[in-house]
Amino acid sequence: MALNASKLKVGDVHTARLVDDLTRTQIVQYAGASGDYNPLHTDEIFTTKVAGYPSVFAHGMxxxxxxxxxxxxxxxxxxxxxxGVRFTSQVWPGDALDASATVKAITERDGKTFVELDVATTNQNGVEVLSGYAEARIDP
Structure with a gap:
């Protein structure tokens, strides 16, 4: 179901739970799907003993x-x-992630209506792990 500008207002917030308990398996599956096998995401020994992190962590993407x-x-x-996004903190195995999209503006260009959104994703401790923006074409 498409969004309608007539039913939106600046400040409206949409939220969703992205994952309840991010697993190492999900991180490795993403490595396979993306082709990004950086050992910081897949190799616990390298990540802890060589790089000095407490554990492997999720790809920003x-x-x-x-x-x-x-x-x-x-x-x-x-x-x-x-x-577009900026990665603001690491995402670890076991994290729960929630995302929000806040209506920043509703505009018209070339006879089309658009919604501009501020986007944020936080972990179970309320730490922002991603911030960004989005724009979408919506119905009038």
Whole structure:
């Protein structure tokens, strides 16, 4: 179901749970799907003994992809026109992630209506792990 500008207002917030308990298996599956086998994401011994992190951690693009799915679920397939993020904190195995999209503006260009969104994803401790923006074409 597509969003309608007539039913939105600046400040409206859409939220979704992305994952309840991110597993190491999900991280490795993403490595396989993306072709990114950086040992920081897949090799516990390298990550802890060589790099000095407490554990392997998720690819930023995995978090971006899950957050992007929240956006397309909200605005509708094929309607997202812009999406950019900044990774602000690491995502660890066991994390639960929640994402939000806040209506920043509703605009018209070339006879089409768009919604601009501020996007954020946080972990179970309220720590922001991703911040960004999105724009989507919506119905009037």
């Amino acid at each position: 995995l978090t971006m992809g899950m957050t992007g799915k929240m956006l397309t679920d909200y605005v509708g397939d094929t309607r997202l026109t812009k999406y």
